[in-house]
Amino acid sequence: MKANKENVLTGSHYLDGNHATAEGAIAAGCKFFAGYPITPSTEIAERVARRFPLIGGVFIQMEDELASMNAILGAAWGGAKTMSCTSGPGFSLMMENFGLGIMLETPCVLVNVQRGGPSTGLPTLPGQADMMQARWGSHGDYEVIALAPDSPQESFELAVHAFNLSEKYRMPILIMSDECVGHMTEKVIIPPAEDIDLVERRFTDKPPGEAWPFEWSKELIPPMLPVGKGYKFHITGLTHDERGYPVINAEAHEKNVRHLIDKVKKNVDDIIWLEERDMEDAEVVVIGYGISSRVMQPAITKARKEGMKVGQIKMVTVWPFPEKRIRELAGKVKALIMVEMNYGQVFLEMDRCAAGKCRTYLVGHAGGTVHKPENIYNTIKEAVK
Amino acid sequence: MSIEVNKSVAETHPMEKILRMDRIPHIWCPTCGLGTVVTAMAEALEQLDLDLNKVAFVSGIGCTGRVAGYMKLDSFHTTHGRAIPFALGLHVARPDMKIIVFSGDGDLISIGGNHLIHTARRNADITVICVNNFIYAMTGGQAAPTTPISAKSATSPYGTYEHPFNLPLLAASSGAVYVARWTALHVRRLTISMKEAITKRGFSFVEVIAPCSTLYARLNKLGSGLDLMKFYHDNSVIKHGADLREVDIDYQSKIVVGKFLDIEKPTFLDCMNEGNRKAFGDKYKPYGGCNGNV
């Protein structure tokens, strides 16, 4: 179905990444936002607070991030499209209940505008060091979907995409932005509402008494049950069976966890979104996500001009990691270079999938500033040898 | 005594229509007060004659947290301490429904304390039933913020050194509009309080003192749950509208029960609608739930 005209701010705007993310969420139909202020994500909350009253949404500034995460889960079960935004320290706080969202299979979107960490770190400067936390931050085994926008325009588009993914896969979706993209002001073109495709929440079509909240033996992504319509269902964060009732034994746990993993793993081909360029003759491939994927452009252009055969991959989805593609590439190229603002997080995955078939390089640093293209260029030069 | 089974008489307990009979018998210990509190709630819902499709229960972790699993309503068993924010989100998305938070003292007051005071401050229209058994029962009897000073528990084997919370004072000073306390034995008065709390507009808080037989009673050598229940009832003094600064509970002391507070105050959604109406005039349509259903 299409976006609602009342929500969409069609036109050409000059927005920063955070504002664009907020507009994307609103265009996607988000009607409940619970957040806590934290630099550098607060602009998303502020814009939502400004826009919601006239479009029938509710914004609540909660008492902390823990409450924010839970409030968006509660409102999601109430039927709304919900979102919260935070940065590193708040992301850590939200982890337990992010796990609850995964376990209850609740659609919602969580934006982490990454900053320098660990701990209070660099509140006003960028980092990309929460990527592994995005993957494994909550306890237990599960799969996540994380997107990384590289510009305000993409922040808008990926916000809409994230809501669609959350409804399609019935799980919380992460948008791993960073302070640089969040606070960068660029032209954002918001299309007319009829050009924005939305995925609607799937509810069961069976009558009350004949449907359970997690019928995963019937469908990989089971439809949700609506609250307040007589279904009288029970759901719990404990290991549960299809009825939603807690069942505390290894068999049930195996089925439950297996389902959470299969939901994403069996759909990787549909979920993974990579933008590849100049790959036909590439001997060295540079891989980046978020702002780093833009910063690597001048280095690659310079290297190409000098005759080095460099290809590039921009990861729009960082998780699930494109294992198949990297394994395939590793057998064909001399080296894979990962550019990220941390000391090697997604690099570890790339290195694991390369499995020694090619050399792997990391161009990383602690964060606080984007990469110097010279550093990337020097690594490319090194890798081509 | 002769036993005749009269087949024409109903063979099902009247509460069974509101209970998940496929999960009964429940996990609570013999002489635990929780079953009695659940019965009072079931009776309250029955007497209110609400549309049970429009009632949802949210609970946290703990013995009391299991209540959501036994009520045949839309029920949510969330993480420790976070029942109240979950309920707030659910309430805002569905203001047409009645959201009842049913959880224990450790869950709501310790880890959930921050959420309790803020949601009370906002005066969100939800009902909170806090079953206070003075201990963390489910995890083996550790001290709770309501454990009276000098009571023994698993993490205070020589007696608790800390002063406990005065829950009615906490709820009222945070902004609750309805505050009451009863023991589990005051079933009929508790049922009436629960009815009032559920129908009250705004944040209602009902504290229920219930005996914990296996942990609190055993660790403090207070007899069985029945003895403890008798003690609570015999030592409770009914004082409606009592001064909340004087309703602390000391170890094995008198317990002041009653309806302490019942005031009117605009709710969170009332204030939001009012504020937006002032800011936008006729352009603002009053909030009607996430799908426009109120």
Place this chain on the structure above:
Amino acid sequence: MKFWRIPLDIDQIKIPRGELHIIKERCKGCGFCVEYCPKDVLKLSNEFNAKGYHPPAAVKPEECVNCHLCELLCPDFAIYSLRVEEGQKEVSLESQ
């Protein structure tokens, strides 16, 4: 029933009668109903249910006035009373 003085409408008041139903298998022998029955109708029996608890038994079933206190107090939903209409035979039922 002993009255301090005879009420003026005593011929109109009918003391209700109740029919007790005890679901023995659910009982956990807590004794709340026995302790608080205002007419002392119940006592913990000597028999066992499958879980090893002593369920209550009605020793004075004719005294039951259908006050529902046992029904409200029971934590295990194991006992309830139904109103006996005029002329109906009063029987205390113990169902499995």
